[in-house]
Amino acid sequence: xxxxxxxxxxxxxxxxxxxxxxxxxxxxxxxxxxxxxxxxxxxxxxxxxxxxxxxxxxxxxxxxxxxxxxxxxxxxxxxxxxxxxxxxxxxxxxxxxxxxxxxxxxxxxxxxxxxxxxxxxxxxxxxxxxxxxxxxxxxxxxxxxxxxxxxxxxxxxxxxxxxxxxxxxxxxxxxxxxxxxxxxxxxxxxxxxxxxxxxxxxxxxxxxxxxxxxxxxxxxxxxxxxxxxxxxxxxxxxxxxxxxxxxxxxxxxxxxxxxxxxxxxxxxxxxxxxxxxxxxxxxxxxxxxxxxxxxxxxxxxxxxxxxxxxxxxxxxxxxxxxxxxxxxxxxxxxxxxxxxxxxxxxxxxxxxxxxxxxxxxxxxxxxxxxxxxxxxxxxxxxxxxxxxxxxxxxxxxxxxxxxxxxxxxxxxxxxxxxxxxxxxxxxxxxxxxxxxxxxxxxxxxxxxxxxxxxxxxxxxxxxxxxxxxxxxxxxxxxxxxxxxxxxxxxxxxxxxxxxx
Amino acid sequence: xxxxxxxxxxxxxxxxxxxxxxxxxxxxxxxxxxxxxxxxxxxxxxxxxxxxxxxxxxxxxxxxxxxxxxxxxxxxxxxxxxxxxxxxxxxxxxxxxxxxxxxxxxxxxxxxxxxxxxxxxxxxxxxxxxxxxxxxxxxxxxxxxxxxxxxxxxxxxxxxxxxxxxxxxxxxxxxxxxxxxxxxxxxxxxxxxxxxxxxxxxxxxxxxxxxxxxxxxxxxxxxxxxxxxxxxxxxxxxxxxxxxxxxxxxxxxxxxxxxxxxxxxxxxxxxxxxxxxxxxxxxxxxxxxxxxxxxxxxxxxxxxxxxxxxxxxxxxxxxxxxxxxxx
Numbered sequence: 001x002x003x004x005x006x007x008x009x010x011x012x013x014x015x016x017x018x019x020x021x022x023x024x025x026x027x028x029x030x031x032x033x034x035x036x037x038x039x040x041x042x043x044x045x046x047x048x049x050x051x052x053x054x055x056x057x058x059x060x061x062x063x064x065x066x067x068x069x070x071x072x073x074x075x076x077x078x079x080x081x082x083x084x085x086x087x088x089x090x091x092x093x094x095x096x097x098x099x100x101x102x103x104x105x106x107x108x109x110x111x112x113x114x115x116x117x118x119x120x121x122x123x124x125x126x127x128x129x130x131x132x133x134x135x136x137x138x139x140x141x142x143x144x145x146x147x148x149x150x151x152x153x154x155x156x157x158x159x160x161x162x163x164x165x166x167x168x169x170x171x172x173x174x175x176x177x178x179x180x181x182x183x184x185x186x187x188x189x190x191x192x193x194x195x196x197x198x199x200x201x202x203x204x205x206x207x208x209x210x211x212x213x214x215x216x217x218x219x220x221x222x223x224x225x226x227x228x229x230x231x232x233x234x235x236x237x238x239x240x241x242x243x244x245x246x247x248x249x250x251x252x253x254x255x256x257x258x259x260x261x262x263x264x265x266x267x268x269x270x271x272x273x274x275x276x277x278x279x280x281x282x283x284x285x286x287x288x289x290x291x292x293x294x295x296x297x298x299x300x301x302x303x304x305x306x307x308x309x310x311x312x313x314x315x316x317x318x319x320x321x322x323x324x325x326x327x328x329x330x331x332x333x334x335x336x337x338x339x340x341x342x343x344x345x346x347x348x349x350x351x352x353x354x355x356x357x358x359x360x361x362x363x364x365x366x367x368x369x370x371x372x373x374x375x376x377x378x379x380x381x382x383x384x385x386x387x388x389x390x391x392x393x394x395x396x397x398x399x400x401x402x403x404x405x406x407x408x409x410x411x412x413x414x415x416x417x418x419x420x421x422x423x424x425x426x427x428x429x430x431x432x433x434x435x436x437x438x439x440x441x442x443x444x445x446x447x448x449x450x451x452x453x454x455x456x457x458x459x460x461x462x463x464x465x466x467x468x469x470x471x472x473x474x475x476x477x478x479x480x481x482x483x484x485x486x487x488x489x490x491x492x493x494x495x496x497x498x499x500x
Numbered sequence: 501x502x503x504x505x506x507x508x509x510x511x512x513x514x515x516x517x518x519x520x521x522x523x524x525x526x527x528x529x530x531x532x533x534x535x536x537x538x539x540x541x542x543x544x545x546x547x548x549x550x551x552x553x554x555x556x557x558x559x560x561x562x563x564x565x566x567x568x569x570x571x572x573x574x575x576x577x578x579x580x581x582x583x584x585x586x587x588x589x590x591x592x593x594x595x596x597x598x599x600x601x602x603x604x605x606x607x608x609x610x611x612x613x614x615x616x617x618x619x620x621x622x623x624x625x626x627x628x629x630x631x632x633x634x635x636x637x638x639x640x641x642x643x644x645x646x647x648x649x650x651x652x653x654x655x656x657x658x659x660x661x662x663x664x665x666x667x668x669x670x671x672x673x674x675x676x677x678x679x680x681x682x683x684x685x686x687x688x689x690x691x692x693x694x695x696x697x698x699x700x701x702x703x704x705x706x707x708x709x710x711x712x713x714x715x716x717x718x719x720x721x722x723x724x725x726x727x728x729x730x731x732x733x734x735x736x737x738x739x740x741x742x743x744x745x746x747x748x749x750x751x752x753x754x755x756x757x758x759x760x761x762x763x764x765x766x767x768x769x770x771x772x773x774x775x776x777x778x779x780x781x782x783x784x785x786x787x788x789x790x791x792x793x794x795x796x797x798x799x800x801x802x803x804x805x806x807x808x809x810x811x812x813x814x815x816x817x818x819x820x821x822x823x824x825x826x827x
Contacts (some may be wrong), residue, residue, distance in 0.1 A: 187689055199577060479686070
């Protein structure tokens with residue numbers, strides 16, 4: 001323990017140097033901005049800034065890049081709340097209740113909740129990184145293909161919870177999401193599926209493309225069509241802060257979201273993104289008043305926002321503890337290290353203690369700076385809502401196009417976003433819930449991939465899913481959720497709840 | 501008013517002056533505007549890091565900006581296609597690899613370009629080291645023991661790759677052919693998840709350079725290097741030949757600079773020399789070494805010959821193992 005204190009002291013010494021603080025601030029600020037701009041994600045931004053880090057000290061470079069990543073998680077919720085436009089794929093869930101809150105004039109409260117929950121999660125998980133990285137890495141290593149499959153299966157079953165209204169429509173949305181997720185080269189054979197000979201589709205469709213189209217673009221079209229979701233309802237804000245009741249409702253959700261996000265974030269692959277979905281599902285499930293979800297429940301903002309920031313932070317763990325980048329952002333961090341001739345490795349803490357602990361300590365500063373940056377901005381963002389819509393929406397569309405284009409320098413994807421916007425309108429008219437679709441789109445490919453990988457490893461013996469304890473546990477949980485859904489009284493209660 | 505005869509005379513003069521403009525002069529003047537180096541992979545990877553090192557070196561020598569542009573997707577064929585269709589004037593270059601030039605053309609029949617005709621090899625930059633790594637739980641302390649074990653228990657072991665048709669995948673199949681073993685291929689999306697499962701022991705073997713650091717911490721056991729020479733960074737690790745599997749014939753993984761097909765000879769020479777000089781910079785050599793690679797400076801012809809030889813080697817294994825992207 002004293003060793004950790006000593007190491008952290010070293011880290012704070014490094015991170016508190018003037019230049020490191022500056023790059024931490026710069027990273028946090030850039031992260032916030034690109035988080036706010038829809039489409040431009042941390043990956044594209046880090047890629048653009050990578051050549052510049054060539055001229056920095058490695059510690060400065062990594063502190064800044066890390067700041068961009070977790071800063072984007074803060075900023076990503078802003079447009080999700082204000083315009084139902086997820087700034088980052090991790091803020092898709094925030095669109096649900098955050099936007100509903102904004103429509104009720106509580107945009108300021110929603111944004112403050114998101115910032116505070118993110119801050120709480122960020123600081124707690126940073127501590128977790130410092131003290132529990134090895135243990136968490138060990139846990140993550142226990143997750144083989146079979147465990148992943150069962151986890152994804154549980155997630156998919158839980159997706160029905162996201163449904164508002166008829167479960168049949170939710171199931172339909174799930175299947176549509178699964179089908180969309182199949183597009184691209186099959187991992188096991190390399191063969192194309194549903195790509196219509198377009199090489200651009202070989203790597204599948206990006207989550208940002210799907211969620212921006214379905215949520216953001218579709219919302220703009222619906223607003224302009226003046227339909228039931230017309231712009232007349234755009235109400236002025238009442239207050240910018242949380243009431244005592246808000247705090248009481250939000251903090252347990254924040255706690256749960258933090259824990260959930262931290263655990264899922266450690267898993268390599270899409271872990272960090274799953275946290276926010278999982279948190280939302282759990283909050284809705286355990287709430288006494290699940291009917292409030294989708295209508296502006298503050299727990300539906302606090303939990304997922306805490307979870308996505310916790311996940312963003314804890315996804316550093318495999319990278320820092322093992323030197324293995326778990327997602328593409330971490331691969332970018334590894335790239336930045338390589339530029340400076342530092343290879344990411346399990347020995348990073350002993351060979352580069354200054355960099356290792358400096359980076360961890362900087363996350364505390366970074367999270368604090370983000371809170372300082374974000375809270376005063378809330379007033380400004382909310383004022384944006386007062387701008388006339390006819391001026392707002394062309395600007396939003398323009399930013400969307402720029403953002404999507406920069407991800408892969410691909411005009412094709414800009415066209416795809418438009419297509420998904422259209423699909424979003426159709427689905428809205430049919431009253432199909434979008435969150436299950438997006439969740440299935442994310443989970444489906446991972447689930448299939450791990451199913452087939454597990455079956456390959458077991459040479460075709462399906463008992464692998466039952467003989468491994470973690471996998472078995474997850475599948476039992478799955479069965480319980482299904483049983484609950486099928487149980488008549490629960491169904492009635494659920495229907496009564498959704499109709500209310 | 502220009503009469504037909506005058507027009508044709510003007511045309512003749514123009515044509516003559518164009519023909520007289522020696523390509524040497526064009527090469528001497530190069531570059532007069534910024535040059536684009538296309539990396540056909542996502543930013544942050546090895547190819548990207550190399551491209552940026554090269555770009556900086558070329559920029560310093562030639563006084564024009566060399567801009568790196570990432571155009572990832574479809575195993576590198578999207579970015580490669582942009583270069584294949586660009587004019588061969590030296591202002592659009594490609595940072596290619598074994599994967600894009602020697603492997604992809606042998607497993608994909610649908611490429612929108614001709615991998616030979618549409619590219620001009622300019623400079624081999626880097627040879628990357630690959631190693632046979634096994635999970636520490638595997639009961640084999642050297643390559644010979646592992647080969648014996650794999651032969652004795654066919655179908656028991658698995659090897660990981662970062663995807664179908666990647667270098668890791670091919671190297672694994674070259675191993676199966678050389679050792680007469682039947683180690684099952686397990687494909688992952690990218691190298692992160694594959695190394696992760698190797699460290700965790702969900703798969704037992706992988707051939708590549710991605711786990712060198714992890715191995716130095718004892719989480720993966722390296723049995724041999726698959727390159728023809730030992731890696732200076734791990735001088736105790738034997739080559740395949742030294743370790744008793746001389747039949748293993750996978751060519752090493754490289755990264756190099758190419759241009760569109762039909763680039764003028766002089767331009768190629770000029771870029772080859774500049775690239776070789778940029779890569780020989782001591783700081784660059786050091787940085788390349790940190791990523792389990794060495795700098796290679798060869799003539800453009802030697803580079804072209806190497807690509808040809810590799811295409812054959814990978815083509816043979818692709819045929820033997822029926823590895824391809826389409827039916």
